[in-house]
Amino acid sequence: MGYCCRACPQVFATSGLRDGHESDTGHYRFRFPCLMCDQVFETREESAHHMDSLMHYEHKCDQCGEHFEEKAHLTMHQNSPVHRPLVHKCAFCPSVFGTPSAVVHHLESNCCEVAVWQDIDHLFKVMKSIDKENLFTIAATEPDHKVSLNYTIHGDYFHCPHCTSRFKKEVGVIAHLKSPVHRKRLYHCLNSTERCGKTFLTLASLWNHLESGSCGYLLFDAVEELHAIIKDAATHHRPLYFEDLAL
Structure with a gap:
């Protein structure tokens, strides 16, 4: 177990080492990852735009494209009168x-x-x-x-x-x-x-x-x-x- 950089795959023994690495590389700025790929973004808006444009959502309805934060909500949607x-x-x-x-x-x-x-x-x-x-x-x-x-x-x-x-x-x-x-x-x-x-x-x-x-x-x-x-x-x-x- 370790402390992962929030913008790259590196792992550190302590949170202090992780924070120092993020500060030195500028990685501390990137807090909003894509839910389906390795890309990380500076703002929530950039992350949302990326996922919207590529439909990178983990819980996405294949029939209509609507997406959900939790799998149970997707299941309820798929079993609703909509589909x-x-x-x-x-x-x-x-x-x-x-x-x-x-x-x-x-x-x-x-x-x-x-x-x-x-x-x-x-x-x-x-x-x-x-x-x-x-x-x-x-x-x-x-x-x-x-x-x-x-x-x-x-x-x-x-x-x-x-x-x-x-x-x-x-x-x-x-x-x-x-x-x-x-x-x-x-x-x-x-x-x-x-x-x-x-x-x-x-x-x-x-x-x-x-x-x-x-x-x-x-x-x-x-x-x-x-x-x-x-x-x-x-x-x-x-x-x-x-x-x-x-x-």
């Missing part, structure tokens, strides 16, 4: 979506004009009733009571009584209080073998996690298959066990 057909239908209304997470969010956010009873609590009760081995629902968990929509006003801001969030408009604080942000987590990642350990407030956020591939558990096509299996079990009120998931 995926709208094949996931709402079980109650004519709405069609590009991903499992989108159709679940449609129901959890109470946006379905037909299934007006569907929301986070109702969907969790359905999932809990079929998930007999707590494959993705958290054991011994029940939905919270509805969070009160009462808020306080101090000066020009509307304040959430449960956290430090404040909003310029009343609609902002009400949307915040209606969201699941102050409720208990209901789901966990199915990736128990690698011990992902992530928990989620909503079923949609769990599906979004799986679709992004951030824990490397399933490819997107497998996520779609898993969604179909769980949807079928919920529709027919059939208990769901690990062997049913075919993972």
Whole structure:
């Protein structure tokens, strides 16, 4: 291990030797490397211009050229309706979506004009009733009571009584209080073998996690298959066990 010059391949035993080398050669000025080649630039703007002109991005969509800082964000983009057909239908209304997470969010956010009873609590009760081995629902968990929509006003801001969030408009604080942000987590990642350990407030956020591939558990096509299996079990009120998931 050593201290690498930030503009050339040389490595030094101490940071002082590295800093001296950079000062003597002028290499200290070059702080902004290309993400895909060995070139380093004096300014962020020069580095960005170089990468834009040559499309030197590590996480770049081959279909449209859009680039992302993280691989998970690229994966989410590639699996979004931008590049995926709208094949996931709402079980109650004519709405069609590009991903499992989108159709679940449609129901959890109470946006379905037909299934007006569907929301986070109702969907969790359905999932809990079929998930007999707590494959993705958290054991011994029940939905919270509805969070009160009462808020306080101090000066020009509307304040959430449960956290430090404040909003310029009343609609902002009400949307915040209606969201699941102050409720208990209901789901966990199915990736128990690698011990992902992530928990989620909503079923949609769990599906979004799986679709992004951030824990490397399933490819997107497998996520779609898993969604179909769980949807079928919920529709027919059939208990769901690990062997049913075919993972």
